Amino acid sequence: MSAETAVPAILPLEEAEAPPLTLRELFWRRFRRHKMALFGLVVLFLLVLYSLGGTLFFTEAYANRTDTAMRLQPPSRAHPFGTDTVGRDILARTIYGGQISLLIGLTAVLVEVLIGVTVGALAGYYGGRLDSILMRFTEAMLNIPQLFLLLVMAKFFGGKVPNIVLFGRTFSGSVVVIVLIIGATSWMYLARIVRAEFLSIKENEYILAARATGTPTGQIIFQHILPNAIAPIVVSATLGVANAITLEAYISFLGLGVQPPTATWGNMLEGAYNYIETAPWLWIFPGTLIVLTVLSINFVGDGLRDALDPRSLV
Amino acid sequence: MLRYVIRRLLQAIPLLFFISIILFVLMQNMGDPLATLGGRQVTRSEDRQRLARQLGLDQPLYMQYLYWLVGNDWTKMDMDGDGVPETPGRRKGVLRGDFGVSLVAKKPVVQVIWDRLPNTLLLMGTTELVIIVGSLVIGMYSALRQYSFLDHLVTAISFIGYSMPIFFIALLSMYIFAVNFKRWGLPYLPTVGMFDPEVGKTPGQVALHMILPVFSLSFIYFAAYSRYIRSAMLEVLSQDYIRTARAKGLPRPTIIFVHALKNASLPIVTVVGLDLPFLLAGAIVTERIFAWPGMGRLFIDHVSRGDTPVVMGILMMIAVAVVVFQILTDIVYAWLDPRIRYE
Numbered sequence: 191m192s193a194e195t196a197v198p199a200i201l202p203l204e205e206a207e208a209p210p211l212t213l214r215e216l217f218w219r220r221f222r223r224h225k226m227a228l229f230g231l232v233v234l235f236l237l238v239l240y241s242l243g244g245t246l247f248f249t250e251a252y253a254n255r256t257d258t259a260m261r262l263q264p265p266s267r268a269h270p271f272g273t274d275t276v277g278r279d280i281l282a283r284t285i286y287g288g289q290i291s292l293l294i295g296l297t298a299v300l301v302e303v304l305i306g307v308t309v310g311a312l313a314g315y316y317g318g319r320l321d322s323i324l325m326r327f328t329e330a331m332l333n334i335p336q337l338f339l340l341l342v343m344a345k346f347f348g349g350k351v352p353n354i355v356l357f358g359r360t361f362s363g364s365v366v367v368i369v370l371i372i373g374a375t376s377w378m379y380l381a382r383i384v385r386a387e388f389l390s391i392k393e394n395e396y397i398l399a400a401r402a403t404g405t406p407t408g409q410i411i412f413q414h415i416l417p418n419a420i421a422p423i424v425v426s427a428t429l430g431v432a433n434a435i436t437l438e439a440y441i442s443f444l445g446l447g448v449q450p451p452t453a454t455w456g457n458m459l460e461g462a463y464n465y466i467e468t469a470p471w472l473w474i475f476p477g478t479l480i481v482l483t484v485l486s487i488n489f490v491g492d493g494l495r496d497a498l499d500p501r502s503l504v
Numbered sequence: 505m506l507r508y509v510i511r512r513l514l515q516a517i518p519l520l521f522f523i524s525i526i527l528f529v530l531m532q533n534m535g536d537p538l539a540t541l542g543g544r545q546v547t548r549s550e551d552r553q554r555l556a557r558q559l560g561l562d563q564p565l566y567m568q569y570l571y572w573l574v575g576n577d578w579t580k581m582d583m584d585g586d587g588v589p590e591t592p593g594r595r596k597g598v599l600r601g602d603f604g605v606s607l608v609a610k611k612p613v614v615q616v617i618w619d620r621l622p623n624t625l626l627l628m629g630t631t632e633l634v635i636i637v638g639s640l641v642i643g644m645y646s647a648l649r650q651y652s653f654l655d656h657l658v659t660a661i662s663f664i665g666y667s668m669p670i671f672f673i674a675l676l677s678m679y680i681f682a683v684n685f686k687r688w689g690l691p692y693l694p695t696v697g698m699f700d701p702e703v704g705k706t707p708g709q710v711a712l713h714m715i716l717p718v719f720s721l722s723f724i725y726f727a728a729y730s731r732y733i734r735s736a737m738l739e740v741l742s743q744d745y746i747r748t749a750r751a752k753g754l755p756r757p758t759i760i761f762v763h764a765l766k767n768a769s770l771p772i773v774t775v776v777g778l779d780l781p782f783l784l785a786g787a788i789v790t791e792r793i794f795a796w797p798g799m800g801r802l803f804i805d806h807v808s809r810g811d812t813p814v815v816m817g818i819l820m821m822i823a824v825a826v827v828v829f830q831i832l833t834d835i836v837y838a839w840l841d842p843r844i845r846y847e
Contacts, residue, residue, distance in 0.1 A: 330522045333826045436669050463793050467683045477672040485667040
């Protein structure tokens with residue numbers, strides 16, 4: 191009898207002794223369940239490793255060295271991915287191009303988040319006339335398909351930014367232009383999300399309390415409201431990286447993006463369709479890398495969405 | 505309902521003004537339209553000044569916008585540069601349907617766009633049709649056979665399709681169906697253009713040349729759309745009125761196609777209605793790859809040569825299309841769902 195009651199008595203005791211899960215542990219448990227998100231994370235890690243680690247084997251000068259005698263060579267031992275139309279090694283270019291593509295994806299999203307959160311927060315917090323002006327502007331921007339806007343802006347700002355020397359490497363000024371214009375044309379959905387979050391969060395009692403105790407407005411916005419709206423921003427920003435990489439590829443593909451000799455996965459594809467029959471390696475390798483990156487980021491974003499949702503079960 | 509539509513149309517007017525101002529400012533720096541105008545002839549500075557005057561490019565920005573918007577036939581222009589306006593203007597302005605004259609093609613913008621518009625509409629209309637029919641079939645199948653092997657397969661493929669940039673799927677499909685089929689001696693598909701110049705522009709030729717672009721464009725949208733349809737159908741199928749319909753012995757096809765599909769189509773209508781004008785953006789890249797003589801290619805060609813009137817014309821047309829489709833979506837929505845009333 192006593193033995194029977196002792197067994198169930200121990201279990202709840204042990205459970206009670208286990209410390210409650212922290213937010214981070216909760217998040218990680220939910221995220222881990224999402225197998226595809228884990229897969230995406232691993233692939234992303236490998237891709238970053240590929241584009242950073244590859245610099246140990248190839249120099250940038252090698253990636254940009256043209257040799258017309260070696261043009262359009264199929265994949266071989268010397269050039270595992272073949273060579274392009276002016277004889278540059280495609281393997282080395284995918285490595286250096288990957289750095290730029292990933293860099294563009296991340297920094298463009300920074301710009302996007304900066305504009306989107308500012309516009310959304312101002313519109314949502316202050317409301318009234320400021321809200322309607324900002325939202326009309328957002329709506330106007332949304333009414334023009336992004337790619338058209340990007341092409342016009344690429345033309346507008348193209349060639350205005352000089353090349354930048356950073357860490358002993360020369361970056362084409364067009365990289366900065368692309369980052370800025372991708373950021374400046376993709377903040378609209380984020381702004382709407384942030385505005386909606388702000389509208390609902392600012393009605394809470396603790397905001398009223400903060401206001402009553404004379405907390406400065408900036409502090410209310412950044413310390414009281416923004417942290418509570420962070421989940422949808424993180425998800426949206428993650429998916430934004432994938433979007434920015436795709437957009438860079440689109441405009442570079444159309445010849446208005448990052449200018450050579452700086453390689454990106456996108457501008458390696460420019461003109462590749464002229465060689466669809468004779469040199470498929472021109473577009474297969476950079477194209478596959480873009481698809482892999484975008485796919486894994488989308489998986490991770492999907493996993494984050496589930497993991498950051500407080501209503502989803504552990 | 506009518507009042508609602510009128511109100512929406514009235515609201516759209518300031519929005520379109522706003523868009524046109526943003527775009528007009530952006531246009532100003534798109535490159536020097538005079539540089540590419542006369543080939544190598546326009547090099548003398550007095551010629552450039554004369555041309556700028558004739559095209560109205562010497563005017564301040566707000567005057568250029570005003571002339572673009574309402575025309576300049578109510579005033580006199582200074583054409584010879586002596587500071588005295590004497591030549592009456594001839595432009596009618598956008599509000600009266602005159603989008604100006606293309607700087608490159610020397611033809612009215614409306615005509616330049618009109619030459620290409622049917623090609624794009626043909627491609628996009630077909631694509632949209634294929635997308636809707638295809639994703640309806642896929643989405644409904646996955647919903648009715650939830651968690652079947654095919655359902656999982658479709659889910660996996662749709663995720664890949666969703667992440668695939670249009671140029672990659674286009675290049676891949678060209679490589680497989682045109683290059684490799686040719687190599688293997690199979691009947692292969694044409695890759696570029698709208699028709700084979702040796703055969704001429706017959707409907708059969710155009711249809712044959714449309715297969716690959718339509719396939720590439722729709723592959724990407726299948727993914728998202730069939731997911732929407734799947735989840736909408738699943739939600740509707742678990743509703744009480746479906747059980748009621750089943751209980752009173754209605755045949756299964758009636759339940760699925762009449763009772764369930766009509767209600768499940770609500771979210772789909774929204775997505776389709778809002779995406780439709782944006783298909784045009786996808787057309788930019790697709791038309792470039794497949795050398796399809798449509799508006800997307802027109803846009804790139806004229807952007808790169810700084811032909812402001814044409815670029816402005818195309819963008820404003822798209823902006824109007826977006827607004828119109830938003831209103832249409834709302835109307836269809838109310839028609840499908842009697843619970844929605846616009847007051």
